[in-house]
Amino acid sequence: MTSAIQSVLGTGFGWFVANLIYILLIALPLMLAVAMIIYADRKIWAAMALRRGPNVVGPLGLLQSFADGLKVFLQETIIPSAANKGLFLLAPIITFTVALMAWAVIPFDAGLVLADINVGLLYILAISSLGVYGVVISGWASNSKYPFYSAMRASAQMISYEVSIGFVLISVVLWAGSFNLSTIVETQKGYYGFLNGNGFNPLLFPMAVVFLISAMAETARAPFDLTEAESELVAGYQTEYSSMAFALFWLGEYANVILMCALNAILFWGGYLPPVDWAPLYYVPGIIWLFAKILFFFFVFSWVKATVPRYRYDQLMRLGWKIFLPLSLFFVFLVSGFLMLTRYGAAG
């Protein structure tokens, strides 16, 4: 498609337009997916609490998120008089943009990726480390105590869990021998001859668990949602926000959650590959397998949110620094030692 557009618009401009179209092809369905995933989250949560959840707008309440979106769109954006106006408005934009940026390197199917770069996984790590700025800036710019506390918590929490996520990613990269996400998916083919996914590897399965839990902490989902703990901090960093500014936080948060689910699927459970290495399953398009896995992990996220009580802050820090960090570091040693002995030969 790129070459077709380039033949009409010229090499440079055509490339630009083609990539713009690709970006829209990812971003627009993603927004739709976020709307539906918010609905799914509320439905799952309701079902676990023996409630009905949204069931009024549209059939089975399917249009609830769109009604909410329309509502916040029509509301007035209130900027507190004490707030730092520019940064106050910049913060939700950062959160939202950063949540969309990481999707550029996610492979949806074999070869179906916007930017198939060598450092895909590092790019994801870099972008997800930017996510904290939306929270920190909003907390500071609101000029209000609870958002500020929330910003302090968020910065400490996200840095802490990024460390263990980094080590988990390194053990996956060591196994795959590449930072490229498509290569990582391809190398997960055929464990024991019939299974697809690093998660079936006994050396990497504990890392899959650590990654799932760290992903919840990184996206500040329950039980690690201390940045928006309503019993302590009103609504955390979003306290002073209203209307679209609030909605951007909301969308960005869920886009990040879906991204983390996608990463779980890609790094440990075979991404766009079917779970079992059996020829007829490859007739199902890879994107459907990826979506199924994302939905499964999203269900796990919702399930945890509905069942597990919130962590105390010192427990959160202890889990990150005293349990996950040594554990993931140990597994980096274990995986590299194993690869040294088997794949690369111990003699070196």
Place this chain on the structure above:
Amino acid sequence: MRPIVKRHPQDQGDDSPVIQVFAFYLFATIVVASAAMVILARNPVHSVLWLILAFFNAAGLMVLLSAEFVAMLLVIVYVGAVAVLFLFVVMMLDIDFAQLRAGFVSYFPLGGAIALVLLVELVLSVGAWQAGTLNLGQRQAEVSDATPNIEAIGQLLYTRYIFLFEAAGLILLVAMIGAIVLTHRTRGGTRPQNIDKQNRRRPEEAVRNVNQPVGQGVEL
């Protein structure tokens, strides 16, 4: 001046120099402008945010040079961790910054002199590199297009420069331990939480059902 733009092997035929040149000038302008804003901004929090913007755009320039590994490290380490800690500290400072900035005129000669020395040194070093017959070394590492630059860096870092690399790691470790030793102190009167003990606690030890007759107090 023509910017040094190296084509990425994967992008051959996909993009054109026009976009790369445009991207170069965009990133470069933002880096310079935001670096200037770091020292011009009145509010220190704004200064840190401008610094982050400068880091981020410098990473963009690295990508244009197809040094994508350095670019990503710049964002992960500087933007993702170091700048967050800067911001963390600066946001919590309670200093009258108007007062700190008051001595601008009296400090200007000293600051100006330092800036001048730095500028002259930069010009001299770049000029010495350009001019003269002495070959001071290669400006760009010769890497074949087939080798991703992570592998190229890894091969150098873990073979030729292994001792320097390990020494840098050891120095960082010592610095970290030093910082912990200097700041960690045991104060009396604190009541630390023993989470293992808390987690081991079972309902039987903590809760007791009592069927207390009406009108009598509960025995504790």
